Amino acid sequence: MDMETRDAPPQPARRNFLKKASAVLIGAVTGLVPAISGLIVFLDPLRRKSQDNDAVLVASLSSLPEDGVPRKFSVVADHTDAWNRMPRVPVGAVYLRRLGDKQVQAFNVICPHAGCFVDYVPARKSYHCPCHNSSFAADGRIADPKSPSPRGLDELPIEIRNENEIWVRFQNFRAGVKEKIPA
Numbered sequence: 001m002d003m004e005t006r007d008a009p010p011q012p013a014r015r016n017f018l019k020k021a022s023a024v025l026i027g028a029v030t031g032l033v034p035a036i037s038g039l040i041v042f043l044d045p046l047r048r049k050s051q052d053n054d055a056v057l058v059a060s061l062s063s064l065p066e067d068g069v070p071r072k073f074s075v076v077a078d079h080t081d082a083w084n085r086m087p088r089v090p091v092g093a094v095y096l097r098r099l100g101d102k103q104v105q106a107f108n109v110i111c112p113h114a115g116c117f118v119d120y121v122p123a124r125k126s127y128h129c130p131c132h133n134s135s136f137a138a139d140g141r142i143a144d145p146k147s148p149s150p151r152g153l154d155e156l157p158i159e160i161r162n163e164n165e166i167w168v169r170f171q172n173f174r175a176g177v178k179e180k181i182p183a
């Protein structure tokens with residue numbers, strides 16, 4: 001290669017190629033920003049849904065009888081469906097049962113057989129489902145082996161906060177199956 005070729009300025013074709021490549025790169029980066037924002041908005045309901053089973057304040061310890069007889073309470077919480085967030089709506093109900101000074105057991109009121117609401121029958125000290133006669137002991141287990149329910153009542157985790165508040169991690173579960181699968 002002689003000196004003249006080495007020191008020659010870049011050819012116009014090469015300059016054009018670099019210009020076009022930069023334009024494509026800038027265009028791609030600029031296009032990615034709205035695409036990523038759109039993806040975040042699209043996924044947002046899914047993110048919010050994952051917060052749905054945060055614990056909610058349901059009752060006070062002092063509102064439960066100390067003899068262990070269950071009491072029914074509504075669960076009121078923020079509810080998120082596919083695209084909307086609705087504040088403070090009834091999302092279900094639970095039976096709360098005091099087991100000790102600071103110990104409480106919580107059951108979803110929905111029968112695991114086919115989704116009816118169970119009733120607590122004090123005379124029998126058990127829960128009864130009026131739809132197909134499943135019966136459950138006070139501790140949630142199936143009481144009558146002829147019960148069609150495939151599992152006992154669905155127990156829910158609770159926390160006692162500020163000495164007297166019962167917070168429940170409310171959740172519904174799939175009906176008609178032996179396993180406790182979140183619905």
Ligand code: FES
Pocket residue numbers: 111112113114115116129130131132133134148149
């Ligand atoms: S729904 Fe409760 S026994 Fe069928």
